[in-house]
Amino acid sequence: MTSKSIQIYDTTLRDGSQGEGVSFSLNDKLQIALRLAESGVDFIEGGYPLSNEKDVAFFEGIRKHDLGNTKVCAFGMTRRRSMKAEDDPGMQALVAAQTPVITVVGKTWDYHATEVLRVTLEENVDMIGESVAFLKKSADVIYDAEHFFDGYRANPKYAIETLRAAAAGGATTMALCDTNGGSLPEQIAEITQAAMEGLNDYPDVIFGIHCHNDSELAVANSLAAVDVGATQVQGTINGIGERCGNADLLSVMANLSLKKKGYSVLGGRGLQTLTELSRFVYETANLQWRTNQPFVGQSAFAHKGGMHVHAINKAASTYEHINPELVGNERRILVSELSGRSNIAAIATRHSIENDREIQDKILSEVVRLENQGFQFENAGGSFDLLIKRTVGTFAPHFSPIKYRVVAGETSADEKDVYAEAILKIRVGDQDCFAAAEGHGPVNALDSALRQVLLPFYPVLREMHLVDYKVRIFNNGSGTAAGTRVNIESADHDESWGTIGVSDNIIEASFQALIDSVEYKLHKDNITPAT
Ligand SMILES: CC(=O)SCCNC(=O)CCNC(=O)[C@H](O)C(C)(C)COP(=O)(O)OP(=O)(O)OC[C@H]1O[C@@H](n2cnc3c(N)ncnc32)[C@H](O)[C@@H]1OP(=O)(O)O
Ligand SMILES: CC(=O)C(=O)O
Numbered sequence: 066m067t068s069k070s071i072q073i074y075d076t077t078l079r080d081g082s083q084g085e086g087v088s089f090s091l092n093d094k095l096q097i098a099l100r101l102a103e104s105g106v107d108f109i110e111g112g113y114p115l116s117n118e119k120d121v122a123f124f125e126g127i128r129k130h131d132l133g134n135t136k137v138c139a140f141g142m143t144r145r146r147s148m149k150a151e152d153d154p155g156m157q158a159l160v161a162a163q164t165p166v167i168t169v170v171g172k173t174w175d176y177h178a179t180e181v182l183r184v185t186l187e188e189n190v191d192m193i194g195e196s197v198a199f200l201k202k203s204a205d206v207i208y209d210a211e212h213f214f215d216g217y218r219a220n221p222k223y224a225i226e227t228l229r230a231a232a233a234g235g236a237t238t239m240a241l242c243d244t245n246g247g248s249l250p251e252q253i254a255e256i257t258q259a260a261m262e263g264l265n266d267y268p269d270v271i272f273g274i275h276c277h278n279d280s281e282l283a284v285a286n287s288l289a290a291v292d293v294g295a296t297q298v299q300g301t302i303n304g305i306g307e308r309c310g311n312a313d314l315l316s317v318m319a320n321l322s323l324k325k326k327g328y329s330v331l332g333g334r335g336l337q338t339l340t341e342l343s344r345f346v347y348e349t350a351n352l353q354w355r356t357n358q359p360f361v362g363q364s365a366f367a368h369k370g371g372m373h374v375h376a377i378n379k380a381a382s383t384y385e386h387i388n389p390e391l392v393g394n395e396r397r398i399l400v401s402e403l404s405g406r407s408n409i410a411a412i413a414t415r416h417s418i419e420n421d422r423e424i425q426d427k428i429l430s431e432v433v434r435l436e437n438q439g440f441q442f443e444n445a446g447g448s449f450d451l452l453i454k455r456t457v458g459t460f461a462p463h464f465s466p467i468k469y470r471v472v473a474g475e476t477s478a479d480e481k482d483v484y485a486e487a488i489l490k491i492r493v494g495d496q497d498c499f500a501a502a503e504g505h506g507p508v509n510a511l512d513s514a515l516r517q518v519l520l521p522f523y524p525v526l527r528e529m530h531l532v533d534y535k536v537r538i539f540n541n542g543s544g545t546a547a548g549t550r551v552n553i554e555s556a557d558h559d560e561s562w563g564t565i566g567v568s569d570n571i572i573e574a575s576f577q578a579l580i581d582s583v584e585y586k587l588h589k590d591n592i593t594p595a596t
Contacts, residue, residue, distance in 0.1 A: 068329040071321055072297040073314060074207075074240070074273060075101050076110040077346060078123070079140045080311050081301035086352065093349045094123045095130075100345055101302075102132035104338045105331040106314075108207075110138045110168060110299075114158040124162040134332070138166040138207065143196040146184045150199035160203045167200045168240070170209040173227040174216030186223060190230045197234030208236035209275060209299075212244045217256045225263035232267045239264065239272050240299055243286060246279030246309060250289035257290045273297030276312045278304060283312035288320060291328065302346040303358065315339050319360045319392055340393035360392045367397040369443075371405025374398055378407050399443045402436040404429060409453075416453050428456050439539055439548045439567040447555070447562035447585035448578075454588065463587045463594045464493045464519060466580065471507040471572050489514040493522050494595035508534065508575045515579060522595040528557040529586045536571060553578040557586065 078094050081087060089097070098109050111127060112120030127137055139162035144153040151157075159167050171193040172178045178189035193208070200206050208231035210216075216224040228239050241260055243253065257272065264270055274290035274297070276283040287298045298321075304313030321328040322336055343361040347354050356363045366389040368374050376383035381396065389395050398411045406425040409432075410418065418424045431452060432442060442449040454460035467490040476482040487510035488501045500517040504510030512531065519526055533554035540547045551566045551574040562585050566577025587594075 068327050068333075069296070070329050070332070071291060072107040072271075072273070073318060073330050074108040074110065074138075074275075074297050074299040075106045075301065075314060076140075076275075076299055076311065077101070077301040077305065079110040079112050080299075080307060081305040081350075082112070083307040084301075084305040084310060087305055087350050089350060091119050091122050091126065094119070095126050097302075097346060097349055098123075098127055098132070098137070099130060100342060102130075102135040104342055105133075105334050106135055107297075108136050108138050108166060110140050111162075111164070113140050114162045115141055115155040121158070121162070124164060128163065136166050137164045138168045139164045140168045140170070140209075143169055143171040143192040144199075146182060146188060146192065150195045153196075156196060156199055159200060165204055166207060167204045168207040168209055169196055169200060169236075170211050170242075171196070171227060171231065172212070172216075173210045173224045174212040175220045175223045177212055177216070190226055193227055194230035194234045197231050197236045201235035206231075206234070206236045207238040207240055207273070208232075209240045209242055211242050213241040213260070214243045214248045214252060214256050215245060217259065218252075221259065225260065228260060228264055229267075232264055232270050237270065238297055239270060240275045240297065241272065241290070241295075242275040243277055243283075244275075246277030246283060248276075248282070248286060249280070250282060250285045253286045254289045254293045257295055258293045261294055271296050273299055274312075275299035277307065278309040278311060278313075281309075283310070284316045284320065287312045287317050288325065291321065291325070303343055303352075303355065305346075305350065305352070313358070315343055315361050315392075316359050319387075323387055323391060336391060337393040360387075361394055363397070365389070366394055367399055369399040369401055369408075370403050371408055374411055375405055375407035378411055400432055400449055401441065401443060402433045404432060412449070413453050416457055416459070418453070418457060424457060428453055431456055435567075439550050440565055441550065442565070444552055445563045445565035445581075447564040448581045450562075451581055451584055451588070460588075461594050463523065463584060463592065464491050466491045466576070467497065469511065469514075469576065471511060473507050485510040487511040487514040489518065491515075491518055493518065507572055508579070511572070511576055512579055515583065519583065523587055523592055525590055525592055526583060526586060529555050529582075530557075531582070532556045532561060534575075536574075549574045551575045551578045553582050555582040555586070560589070562586075562589075 082089055101109050111123050114121050139159050141155045141159045144150040144156055172189050178184055178186055197206050272295045274287050274295045276286040298317050300312035300314040304310040318330045321330050340361040368377050373384045398408055400408050409425045409428050469489045471487045473485040476484055485504050485507045490499050498518045500514040502510050502513035504513050535552045537550045538547050549571045553564050564578045564581035566574035568574040
């Protein structure tokens with residue numbers, strides 16, 4: 066059976082940028098557009114040229130790149146009331162963007178026409194028809210029917226009349242928008258079908274769907290529209306966008322390709338780039354990853370419960386709806402107080418303890434004991450690795466701390482210059498070594514002092530650096546004072562690893578995490594301890 070190709074219309078750079086906390090630079094926009102084109106999306110809505118200079122510059126910049134089959138669209142609204150289309154600055158800006166496709170949004174809900182635009186219903190229809198006809202002289206036109214589903218429920222005849230005006234003006238695609246994100250899948254299906262019937266004398270017009278996620282249904286609603294014949298889905302990468310966001314195109318594409326029968330996206334190319342694309346957009350937008358994001362999230366295939374891991378080790382499909390590799394993601398096994406032996410065995414294969422139930426039990430009880438004190442090993446793979454080595458008896462310390470002192474304060478009341486100094490005594494081999502260092506803060510000073518002492522013995526430590534430092538205050542439930550948990554993320558050229566420290570004292574917790582981070586590096590590189 067040949068599959069039906071569904072066009073993927075990405076509006077990360079326009080509707081996505083309307084999400085709270087999202088602000089793309091010009092370079093971010095260009096980089097994301099190039100990345101989207103590499104993945105093979107059909108359309109990239111690059112921005113709103115009437116809105117700001119950055120979006121104008123984006124259209125100038127992106128023209129210099131070959132995007133293959135991907136088409137760039139400029140976005141704008143229909144002409145203003147009481148104005149000819151050709152005189153409207155918004156229309157002129159759209160044409161000046163010189164894109165092969167222009168997407169123009171119009172009002173389809175009678176209430177919006179009269180209450181928001183303050184025009185008669187007839188003038189709104191004229192605004193739509195005339196705007197599309199004017200733009201059509203320069204580019205293909207996609208018509209975004211704003212509030213189509215609410216509009217149809219309020220006044221079906223009028224909503225269809227607005228679509229017909231766009232079709233008569235020459236729009237090739239009717240993108241039906243659930244702008245307020247309040248519709249249910251069955252409503253989307255029924256109203257999309259009604260729209261198609263209302264335009265059945267325009268057989269070349271295709272239908273698209275543009276859903277917002279206010280009812281947490283944007284992906285389901287997009288799929289419902291496809292079920293009844295929509296052949297274009299609009300959305301954003303990671304679902305970023307106005308209010309609760311847009312349909313997450315990553316989930317839409319994965320569901321269409323892997324779950325629903327008979328559809329293909331991205332020209333039939335594999336979906337293995339989706340996870341990387343998701344992370345690229347998060348990083349570029351400087352947004353926190355949504356770890357439990359379906360398909361592409363870090364936790365999407367992370368298994369924690371002991372019974373789950375036990376089953377996964379026998380057959381992955383017992384607790385996985387798809388093979389994570391299909392979307393470029395990976396399986397992760399977590400270790401915690403909820404673990405059974407299976408978690409330990411699965412995660413510790415490189416320690417050759419898969420079949421040693423006694424050692425597995427010992428490790429497990431050590432994990433439970435430490436988690437009781439506030440440790441968490443889910444994001445501290447480096448510390449967990451050392452815990453296994455210590456339990457198995459293969460841990461060989463490369464140094465032992467004897468004492469440290471950290472001082473922090475202000476240099477002068479006037480300048481308010483904050484300083485931190487650390488003094489450290491540690492034993493390396495048979496030598497007691499001292500170091501003193503300054504830093505931007507107490508942890509930075511300690512790190513510098515530690516490196517000062519250790520580098521002459523272990524030059525390989527030059528390769529590693531700290532990537533992230535997180536502090537969490539927790540109450541361990543014992544009724545005593547709150548504890549401090551410090552997580553450090555370190556990296557070298559080929560790996561990153563997390564370590565953890567827990568104490569009543571933030572400096573002590575940080576020092577523990579620092580020590581583990583250095584020991585992990587030295588162990589993983591098989592560096593022999595100095596004598
Ligand atoms: C559903 C969507 O997401 S649509 C996209 C929404 N995105 C954005 O708004 C981001 C970009 N927007 C902007 O930069 C600005 O709002 C601009 C440049 C478009 C307009 O700015 P301003 O001229 O200062 O107007 P403002 O934003 O206050 O109001 C919108 C104007 O557009 C009119 N308008 C709104 N929708 C339409 C439409 N579909 N067709 C014609 N006019 C419209 C409104 O009536 C109002 O005009 P008025 O002040 O004469 O009544
Ligand atoms: C066009 C658009 O973004 C909307 O109606 O939601």
